[in-house]
Amino acid sequence: MWTNWSGGLECRPRATDRPLDEAGVVAAIARAADRGLRIRPVGAGRSWSPLSVTGDVQLDCSALTGVVAIGTDRVRVRAGATLAGLYAALAEHGRTLEVVPDTDAITVAGAIGTGTHGGGAAVGSLSALVTGARLIDGVGAVRRIEGPELDAVRVGLGALGVLTEVELRTVPAFLLHVHEEPGEAAELLGGGGVLDTHRWAEVELHVPSGEALARWGDPVDPDDAGGRAEPAHRDPVRAAATGSAEALGRMVSRLAPTLRRSARWGGAVTGPAYRLLPDSRPQRHELTEWAVPREALGPVLRELSAATTARGLELRAPIGIRVGAAETGWLHPASGRATAWIAVRSPRGVDPGPLFGLVGSVLGAADGRPHWAGRHDWTADEVELAYPRLGDFRAARDRLDPERRFANEHLTTLLGP
Numbered sequence: 001m002w003t004n005w006s007g008g009l010e011c012r013p014r015a016t017d018r019p020l021d022e023a024g025v026v027a028a029i030a031r032a033a034d035r036g037l038r039i040r041p042v043g044a045g046r047s048w049s050p051l052s053v054t055g056d057v058q059l060d061c062s063a064l065t066g067v068v069a070i071g072t073d074r075v076r077v078r079a080g081a082t083l084a085g086l087y088a089a090l091a092e093h094g095r096t097l098e099v100v101p102d103t104d105a106i107t108v109a110g111a112i113g114t115g116t117h118g119g120g121a122a123v124g125s126l127s128a129l130v131t132g133a134r135l136i137d138g139v140g141a142v143r144r145i146e147g148p149e150l151d152a153v154r155v156g157l158g159a160l161g162v163l164t165e166v167e168l169r170t171v172p173a174f175l176l177h178v179h180e181e182p183g184e185a186a187e188l189l190g191g192g193g194v195l196d197t198h199r200w201a202e203v204e205l206h207v208p209s210g211e212a213l214a215r216w217g218d219p220v221d222p223d224d225a226g227g228r229a230e231p232a233h234r235d236p237v238r239a240a241a242t243g244s245a246e247a248l249g250r251m252v253s254r255l256a257p258t259l260r261r262s263a264r265w266g267g268a269v270t271g272p273a274y275r276l277l278p279d280s281r282p283q284r285h286e287l288t289e290w291a292v293p294r295e296a297l298g299p300v301l302r303e304l305s306a307a308t309t310a311r312g313l314e315l316r317a318p319i320g321i322r323v324g325a326a327e328t329g330w331l332h333p334a335s336g337r338a339t340a341w342i343a344v345r346s347p348r349g350v351d352p353g354p355l356f357g358l359v360g361s362v363l364g365a366a367d368g369r370p371h372w373a374g375r376h377d378w379t380a381d382e383v384e385l386a387y388p389r390l391g392d393f394r395a396a397r398d399r400l401d402p403e404r405r406f407a408n409e410h411l412t413t414l415l416g417p
């Protein structure tokens with residue numbers, strides 16, 4: 001029995017393959033084809049949507065690990081490597097990735113598969129860093145993906161083939177000086193506010209009260225950071241231990257309880273972004289996240305707040321808000337437009353259906369597109385309207401997986417047969 005990270009999805013595949021190398025992937029695809037079975041790649045199983053759910057063969061790609069080569073401004077890495085391992089390997093060479101999401105426990109291919117993003121108006125997602133890839137297609141052939149076809153693979157949903165190796169753009173390692181402070185939602189979320197003016201930023205919004213907690217960070221020169229530079233982690237206890245205990249106490253006492261629980265640093269800390277930003281001990285939860293046009297953020301949040309209040313639905317966790325640059329990936333939710341990301345979480349054990357349904361209808365009506373890894377109820381009808389390059393993606397799917405070896409029910413619902 002396979003279950004995803006949140007525990008909200010499960011399936012019983014007929015077989016599970018865990019190849020150790022590219023030849024193993026080719027062999028697994030051939031075995032599935034011989035038995036007339038479909039095959040679904042899975043990375044770290046961190047997605048909330050049933051992208052990897054199958055009753056046929058599940059292809060666990062988590063053993064395809066290791067860095068192949070670190071060049072001056074690129075890295076070639078095996079697709080099942082975790083982000084944590086990749087950041088650590090790059091750090092040894094004075095390099096890093098510009099994008100750091102909330103988790104580093106995911107695989108490179110899984111992150112790219114769903115367009116995993118961080119938070120920063122000028123920064124794209126991990127998918128935007130891809131400069132090349134190796135992929136095993138639906139008939140078991142090894143393909144080098146480059147040029148325009150990369151925009152299909154940037155967010156491939158595991159529908160085009162099995163990624164075995166990915167080349168990503170790197171930047172020189174940097175220290176991020178981050179702050180965490182409460183503030184007024186209207187001030188924080190407006191254009192030119194904290195979300196737009198820093199290398200990295202996020203706002204957590206407590207909807208009923210309108211209270212907000214902002215976090216933002218900018219690179220600092222290691223010499224300027226001096227004694228403040230700490231390999232701190234996103235954890236209030238560790239942040240307190242590194243000298244912000246007083247600030248944390250003052251700040252926390254002023255916050256609504258749900259925001260108080262999500263406070264992380266309670267002041268300012270400095271460290272490598274890849275060590276500061278990922279949450280090392282996330283509480284298991286369900287999530288729906290939507291990409292809306294950046295300029296729609298304020299009105300959409302007001303509408304969402306009014307709709308949840310009118311329906312008497314309780315938001316038990318703060319809404320997470322980040323922004324991101326326009327993407328070129330044909331199926332990236334931020335494709336073609338500067339984007340604001342709105343994440344709504346629901347704790348384990350609570351049925352998220354009514355809340356997530358309402359969030360989807362409000363944000364979908366505001367030209368929002370769901371994060372593919374989150375929970376949503378979109379079908380091919382909505383995908384067709386929202387993605388002008390869907391035709392190109394479908395053509396790439398026809399070329400790379402003509403027999404739909406990589407299909408499952410969820411992908412058929414989203415992309416058609």
Ligand SMILES: Cc1cc2nc3c(=O)[nH]c(=O)nc-3n(C[C@H](O)[C@H](O)[C@H](O)COP(=O)(O)OP(=O)(O)OC[C@H]3O[C@@H](n4cnc5c(N)ncnc54)[C@H](O)[C@@H]3O)c2cc1C
Pocket residue numbers: 005040041042043044045046047048051052061079080100101102103105106107108109110111112113114115116117118156157158159161162163164282371373
């Ligand atoms: C605690 C937590 C924090 C998160 N934070 C963020 C965040 O900050 N920003 C954000 O955007 N998302 C975030 N996510 C979502 C996460 O980034 C995505 O769910 C991501 O896809 C998970 O990667 P994975 O390795 O678990 O892939 P999986 O969930 O296992 O798979 C995801 C997709 O990739 C495909 N896939 C996996 N391996 C391969 C392969 N080798 N070849 C081809 N396709 C493959 C699968 O078929 C599937 O379609 C978070 C999730 C969690 C649980």
